[in-house]
Amino acid sequence: DAKTTQPPSMDCAEGRAANLPCNHSTISGNEYVYWYRQIHSQGPQYIIHGLKNNETNEMASLIITEDRKSSTLILPHATLRDTAVYYCIVRATRGFQKLVFGTGTRLLVSP
Amino acid sequence: DAGVIQSPRHEVTEMGQEVTLRCKPISGHNSLFWYRQTMMRGLELLIYFNNNVPIDDSGMPEDRFSAKMPNASFSTLKIQPSEPRDSAVYFCASSMAGFPRTDTQYFGPGTRLTVL
Numbered sequence: 525d526a527k528t529t530q531p532p533s534m535d536c537a538e539g540r541a542a543n544l545p546c547n548h549s550t551i552s553g554n555e556y557v558y559w560y561r562q563i564h565s566q567g568p569q570y571i572i573h574g575l576k577n578n579e580t581n582e583m584a585s586l587i588i589t590e591d592r593k594s595s596t597l598i599l600p601h602a603t604l605r606d607t608a609v610y611y612c613i614v615r616a617t618r619g620f621q622k623l624v625f626g627t628g629t630r631l632l633v634s635p
Numbered sequence: 636d637a638g639v640i641q642s643p644r645h646e647v648t649e650m651g652q653e654v655t656l657r658c659k660p661i662s663g664h665n666s667l668f669w670y671r672q673t674m675m676r677g678l679e680l681l682i683y684f685n686n687n688v689p690i691d692d693s694g695m696p697e698d699r700f701s702a703k704m705p706n707a708s709f710s711t712l713k714i715q716p717s718e719p720r721d722s723a724v725y726f727c728a729s730s731m732a733g734f735p736r737t738d739t740q741y742f743g744p745g746t747r748l749t750v751l
Contacts, residue, residue, distance in 0.1 A: 566744060567639075567745050568726070568742045622680050
């Protein structure tokens with residue numbers, strides 16, 4: 525079962541920052557927070573992951589609260605191509621731990 | 636790198652027929668995953684391999700489904716006999732499992748299966 529809670533949908537204007545929240549109140553100390561997205565008719569695409577520190581890469585930033593019970597994915601300047609379903613997943617670091625996808629957040633970026 | 640390659644991209648077959656989906660993982664990756672995505676159930680893991688060995692097949696729906704990985708560069712998912720409820724998009728993903736850093740899964744474009 526998915527261990528995360530995300531809003532079903534969000535809207536964002538093109539060029540503005542998109543902030544996608546995720547609650548993972550039962551996260552364990554050895555679990556990472558992963559974000560993937562799925563653009564229509566494509567396979568899921570890895571975005572970013574983190575343990576407890578904030579992370580940034582060329583695609584996005586990940587902000588994890590100090591208690592690690594929630595996180596926010598930030599797309600700093602959303603474009604129309606960022607329209608997709610965004611999945612927040614918690615996953616242990618050790619052993620062969622599978623990704624469990626929930627229902628995600630459907631982000632619509634509009635002109 | 637070409638990424639994860641899946642074939643065919645689309646498959647339409649009739650109920651009762653055998654269906655074989657194919658996957659070539661990213662070169663150098665040691666883990667391979669098969670997922671199925673439907674509107675009703677979302678994206679669910681069917682089976683995954685590490686170093687060509689099946690590790691967890693608890694997601695395989697029933698005996699009609701089987702998966703093999705004869706070598707590090709090829710895997711198949713077979714459905715025999717196929718049923719209309721098997722209609723879905725099937726994704727293959729691969730990763731380089733390591734410790735202690737976590738591994739990132741890279742997904743293929745998927746095979747859209749329609750069973751009439």
